[in-house]
Each structure stands twice: as structure tokens, then as C-alpha cells.
Amino acid sequence: MSSAFLKNETADAPVVIPARAPLPPGVTNYVTPRGLTLLRDELTDLESEHAHLQAREENDENERSRQLALLNGRMANLNQRISSAKVVDSHPQDEVRFGATVVLKTKTGKSPGTERRFTIVGVDEANASRGFIAFTAPIARSIQGKRAGDTVSLRTVQGEEMLEITAIRYDEIDRKELAKLKSD
Template identity: 85%
Template sequence: MSSAFLKNETADAPVVIPARAPLPPGTTNYVTPRGLALLRSELNELEIEHAHLQATEATDENERSRQLALLNGRIANLNQRISSAKVVDSHPQDEVRFGATVVLKTKTGPSAGNERRFTIVGVDEADATQGLIAFTAPIARAMQGKRIGDTVTLRTVQGEDVMEITAVQYEGV
């Protein structure tokens, strides 16, 4: 039987630290001010959890050691991400750049007539269900440098959509 199905892990089994959202090699870790605040808040929560785990008495010392190792790894990864963060908070008002909220209207293609709203954010802040897309995403790269009235072509599984940029806004503006 595979050890993946066994609950009783050995003390020397490696601790697997979950990876953060990937950044392509050589890519600057751009973040919005909100994104940096979220990273710092996450770090604070992990440090509180770590301190609590250290302060409590363990019923299973091996499990406690594994949990501490996992938290240490997550904290180290997060510290690295925070230290590499470059906050972007100044923007050209008429052009799509990092931090922009963009409204697109599909002109042609399978979803013609649909309107979409995206905000271009850092990889750690991205959440497509909330309309927050990473600056490394294909649609974000296709919109970079565009202005209101410009079109963007995006290939999807349903076909090719041509979308017009109808609005560009920046938070606080």
C-alpha cells in the first residue's frame, strides 16, 4: 500500500511546503499597495499561529514538530515574497498598466456583446473569481499599454474574442 494512504507518517518524512503563486523567472514581483498589505496580514497570521503552536503543550511531539516546520517554511516563503515586492502605486491615467481596472466589451467572437471588468494585480493578489488577474496572465499582457477604444484579441477555448477597452480606472482616482 502506498504511504500516501497511511495516516501515521514517520518523523523523518519530508515536510512539503505549499508553493506560492509562481512568478516567471526574472519577473519583478509587482504588487499593489493592497496586495502588500494582504501579504503582511498573512505573515502576521502565520506568526501568531506559530507562536500559539510553540506555546501549547503537545500531545504528539512529532506532529507538532511537523506543523512547526510547515509554518516555518510558509513564513520563509512569505518573507521572501514580501522582500522582493515592488509596490506600484503611480499610474498613467489614460493607459492600461499594472493596477488598472479595465472594462472590456466583446465585439466579435463567441461571447460578443458581453462586458467584463478586470483589475491587474500581483500574482499573490490574483483571484479570477473576483475579477483580479495577475499581471502575468495572457489577457493582462495583451492589454498592457492599450488605451480606451483600443482592441485586444484573446484566444479562448471557445474561439477568438476581439474586445474593445471601454474604460480604464485606477484605485483612488
């Protein structure tokens, strides 16, 4: 039987560090000010968890060592992401760029007239269910540089969709929203 199906891990099994959201090769790690704050807060949380685990006495020293190795790997990945982050904080107010909140209205397809709202953010900040789309996503790439009133074509699973940009805005996310996002 494959070890992938076994619940019990052996002490010598390698520690698997979960990967962060991938950045395409050669692409700058753009982040919003909010995104950098979230990354730093995540690192603070991991460091606190690491210190707590180090101070705790554990019956199973192998398990404790595995957990510390996992935290060390996650912190190393996060430190790398933070050190490569380039904060984007200024924008032309009349066109879609990184950090823009955009409202799109479907012109064609299964549900014409439907509006979608999302904010273009960094890959670590992306959460489609909350309306945060990575700047590397096809929909974000297709509207970059466009203005309100422009129509863009987007290829979807259902076919070609025509979308009109009805609104563009840039504003800072407030502290209350930031705390809510961190708790999820």
C-alpha cells in the same frame, strides 16, 4: 501501496511546504499597495499561529514539530516574497498598466456584447473569481499599454476573441473591501 495513499504520515516523512503562486523567472514581483498589505497581514497571521503553537503543550511532540516546520517554511516563503516586492502605485490614467481596473466588451465570439471587469494585480493577489488577474496572465499582457476604445485579440479555448477596452480606472481599494478579502 504508495505512501501517497496512506493517511498516516510517519514522523520522519518530509514536511511539504505549499508553493506560492509562481513568478516567471526574471520577472519582477510587482504588487499593489493593497497586495503588500495582504502579504504583511498574512505574515502576521502566520507568526501569531506559530507563537500559539509553540506555547501549546502537545501530547504528540512529532506532530507539533511538523506543524512548526510547516509554518516556518511558509513564513520563509512569504518573507522572500515580501522582500522582493516592488510596489507600483503611480500610473498613467489613460492607459492600461499594473493596478488598472479594466472593463472589456466582447466584440466577437460566442457572446458578443458581454462585459468583463477585472483589476490587474500581483501574482499573490490574483483571484480570478473576485476579478483580480495577475499581470502575468495572457489577458493582462494583451491589454497592457492599451487605451479606452482600443480593440485587442485574445486567443481562447473557443478560438480568437476580439475585445474592446471600454473603461480604465485606477483607485484605491477601501479598508472594508480589504478586510472582506482577507477573511476569504
